[in-house]
Amino acid sequence: MPVTLEQVIEQLGKEEPDYEFAARLGTDALPHLLRLVQETDRQNPGYAAKAACLASFIDADESAAILRIAARSPDPALRASAAASLANLKRFLPDVASSLIKDEDAGIRKWVLNALSIHIPSGFKADVEEMSRTDPDVKIRQLAKQVTDRIKN
Amino acid sequence: MKSLLDSGKFVGPGASVKQVGRQCDMPFPMKVSDLLNKAECPFSRCDRIHIKVLTNPNLSGGITLMLSNMRRVYATADIGIEVVSREVLAGPQFATLNSLDVGGCTTGAVSPEQTQLSANRNGVGDNELVAYFVSNVVKTIPPGTQQLNGCASVSLGMVAVAQIASQWTLAHEIGHTLDLQHITGENAPACTTQDPTRLMTGCSTSNITGFPTVVQSEIDTMRASKFTRASQREVS
Numbered sequence: 001m002p003v004t005l006e007q008v009i010e011q012l013g014k015e016e017p018d019y020e021f022a023a024r025l026g027t028d029a030l031p032h033l034l035r036l037v038q039e040t041d042r043q044n045p046g047y048a049a050k051a052a053c054l055a056s057f058i059d060a061d062e063s064a065a066i067l068r069i070a071a072r073s074p075d076p077a078l079r080a081s082a083a084a085s086l087a088n089l090k091r092f093l094p095d096v097a098s099s100l101i102k103d104e105d106a107g108i109r110k111w112v113l114n115a116l117s118i119h120i121p122s123g124f125k126a127d128v129e130e131m132s133r134t135d136p137d138v139k140i141r142q143l144a145k146q147v148t149d150r151i152k153n
Numbered sequence: 154m155k156s157l158l159d160s161g162k163f164v165g166p167g168a169s170v171k172q173v174g175r176q177c178d179m180p181f182p183m184k185v186s187d188l189l190n191k192a193e194c195p196f197s198r199c200d201r202i203h204i205k206v207l208t209n210p211n212l213s214g215g216i217t218l219m220l221s222n223m224r225r226v227y228a229t230a231d232i233g234i235e236v237v238s239r240e241v242l243a244g245p246q247f248a249t250l251n252s253l254d255v256g257g258c259t260t261g262a263v264s265p266e267q268t269q270l271s272a273n274r275n276g277v278g279d280n281e282l283v284a285y286f287v288s289n290v291v292k293t294i295p296p297g298t299q300q301l302n303g304c305a306s307v308s309l310g311m312v313a314v315a316q317i318a319s320q321w322t323l324a325h326e327i328g329h330t331l332d333l334q335h336i337t338g339e340n341a342p343a344c345t346t347q348d349p350t351r352l353m354t355g356c357s358t359s360n361i362t363g364f365p366t367v368v369q370s371e372i373d374t375m376r377a378s379k380f381t382r383a384s385q386r387e388v389s
Binding site for chain 2: 009010011013014015016017018019020021022046047048049050052053056057076077080081084085087088105106107108110111114136137139140
């Protein structure tokens, strides 16, 4: 049976969604998640950030496209969700991380650093070292310092 | 002077100053300031809450609607909700806390960021609650980072409410600080048997229709919480 938007919203509407359980909806849920992220649902804007998160739990090829759209959103809460969700993917998205690591919102940069510390990808060491010295937020500088030693050149 | 609404004495659109004055045994003619200064009445118990805002919720009606809804539900437990203070928390020191890492958001455990945020307690007295409104509330204990509507910490006497919260999130999370648990028998996480009439549904609060209820055992728990203080009326 095809997954309906109502089934997706049923899971995302929870105060504390069980994303691991909701991910069992599978890839059929992804078109609905894409719609929720694109429309940032006017009636209940809460679904967009959760939709990006659930897409990362489903972790299919199409999930990356959803996170890329979320990462470009003018809504900082949705970009923060995209940044935090990077940690959930099996395959890292360096383009999304590269863009969000320069976000003006320190909370979003924090989640990118968190994802980097989990995925430990190559190619970010210089950026993170730079952050540890020059980021305007003292907490981000401290976090970047911790992450620097963990990631590869 | 505290506003009529923040006093917690007025619940619902029909409440009049005269009516509440009578319920509070006020002498007439009555000064509104005397009514506002009278402890906790017309409810036998009261929760005192401080509102601290880093980011306002997206919800149409915002914090005002969340508070109004909470007052109407808690009034059924004869508990008033007094807003003691309101504060905007802005500045670079709050930039990372605005996207709050709540760790596992489990009873008894608090994350370093919850602890840091709760240190901002201007004017918060003993056994008073703080509601922090933030951009994101993110659970970070495996299986992954997860976006939540909110998270409560009993030990810190605080709730964090995300920008994406529903109109019932504040009342629901404050319920957790008063030791309420999600209701049983909903077949969570599948939620095929959700009870959308209850505030403490563990399924979707967005599905709540009308005004949700708290049952007698929940009322007893809420009233026994250290955060729910007896009014002068009940003490005497």
